[in-house]
Amino acid sequence: MLLCIDCGNTNTVFSVWDGDKFRCTLRTTTEHQRTADQYFVWFSTLMQHHKVPVDIDEVIISSTVPRVVFNLRVLCDHYFSCRPMVVGKPDCALPVAPRVDQGTTVGSDRLVNTVSGFDRHGGDLIIVDFGTATTFDVVDTDGAYIGGVISPGVNTSLEALHMAAAALPHVDVTKPQSAIGTNTVACMQSGIYWGYVGLVEGIVRLIRIERERPMKVIATGGLAPLFAQGTEIFDSVEDDLTMHGLVLIHRYNRERDTA
Numbered sequence: 001m002l003l004c005i006d007c008g009n010t011n012t013v014f015s016v017w018d019g020d021k022f023r024c025t026l027r028t029t030t031e032h033q034r035t036a037d038q039y040f041v042w043f044s045t046l047m048q049h050h051k052v053p054v055d056i057d058e059v060i061i062s063s064t065v066p067r068v069v070f071n072l073r074v075l076c077d078h079y080f081s082c083r084p085m086v087v088g089k090p091d092c093a094l095p096v097a098p099r100v101d102q103g104t105t106v107g108s109d110r111l112v113n114t115v116s117g118f119d120r121h122g123g124d125l126i127i128v129d130f131g132t133a134t135t136f137d138v139v140d141t142d143g144a145y146i147g148g149v150i151s152p153g154v155n156t157s158l159e160a161l162h163m164a165a166a167a168l169p170h171v172d173v174t175k176p177q178s179a180i181g182t183n184t185v186a187c188m189q190s191g192i193y194w195g196y197v198g199l200v201e202g203i204v205r206l207i208r209i210e211r212e213r214p215m216k217v218i219a220t221g222g223l224a225p226l227f228a229q230g231t232e233i234f235d236s237v238e239d240d241l242t243m244h245g246l247v248l249i250h251r252y253n254r255e256r257d258t259a
């Protein structure tokens with residue numbers, strides 16, 4: 001079976017693909033100190049819990065944190081006897097090359113989302129990913145990543161506000177009933193929630209004007225369903241977008257190898 005690993009700055013997700021469907025999806029925090037042995041104990045324990053056999057023979061990794069890739073490679077070598085495909089490395093090809101400034105390294109999560117979104121919806125897309133950063137990936141008619149927007153993530157902004165202001169507590173993001181908060185926590189939640197709704201709607205509007213054509217908007221990332229409750233801007237919310245892209249990129253490279 002194929003193990004797909006999506007390593008973001010906050011969370012690392014392992015998903016096991018049996019060639020037909022995902023059998024199991026597991027999430028842990030991203031920590032570059034975690035060793036191959038620690039990954040394996042965590043992974044094999046939860047696989048047993050979910051009654052999925054641990055027979056991994058192929059691995060594909062997307063990581064926005066370069067330092068974690070070393071230990072993930074050791075995991076593949078010691079426990080799965082394979083060499084992982086790593087998105088963004090020269091030996092991992094993409095169906096359509098990104099068109100960005102020379103020398104720019106695009107985050108591999110954004111490249112994977114682009115491949116996935118194009119497969120599901122065709123071109124002319126804006127993919128909004130609510131991760132550690134809130135990113136907007138613009139996908140051209142032919143499926144190329146052509147740039148986008150990087151904004152601070154929702155929780156990153158809340159944390160920065162709490163750190164910077166002595167009287168502001170740590171709060172969780174939720175959808176407030178109204179814009180006007182009548183206590184400190186409610187004021188902060190309104191600022192974050194309605195602020196991000198406005199940010200997303202505003203940036204999508206500007207991108208559409210620049211592109212001069214209709215563009216579908218796809219939302220993904222842990223907080224996407226929550227923000228979808230506050231705006232009509234998303235055509236679709238897909239929590240498996242990155243994992244689907246990893247399966248596609250893996251298949252694309254395997255088919256190239258055998259061609």
Ligand SMILES: Nc1ncnc2c1ncn2[C@@H]1O[C@H](COP(=O)(O)OP(=O)(O)O)[C@@H](O)[C@H]1O
Nearest residue numbers: 008009010011012130131132133155221222223
């Ligand atoms: N289901 C969820 N509900 C609420 N918050 C979530 C959920 N999933 C992730 N988050 C939060 O959203 C932020 C981004 O998480 P994630 O999408 O995993 O980021 P990354 O891909 O950058 O690691 C984190 O602060 C995380 O705690």
Ligand SMILES: CC(C)(COP(=O)(O)O)[C@@H](O)C(=O)NCCC(=O)O
Nearest residue numbers: 008009064105106107109131132133
């Ligand atoms: C913008 C990001 C930090 C988002 O990562 P994430 O929130 O998924 O951890 C990541 O895609 C990244 O490090 N990008 C490199 C710069 C770029 O994509 O242009």
Ligand SMILES: [K+]
Nearest residue numbers: 008109129131
């Ligand atoms: K991400």
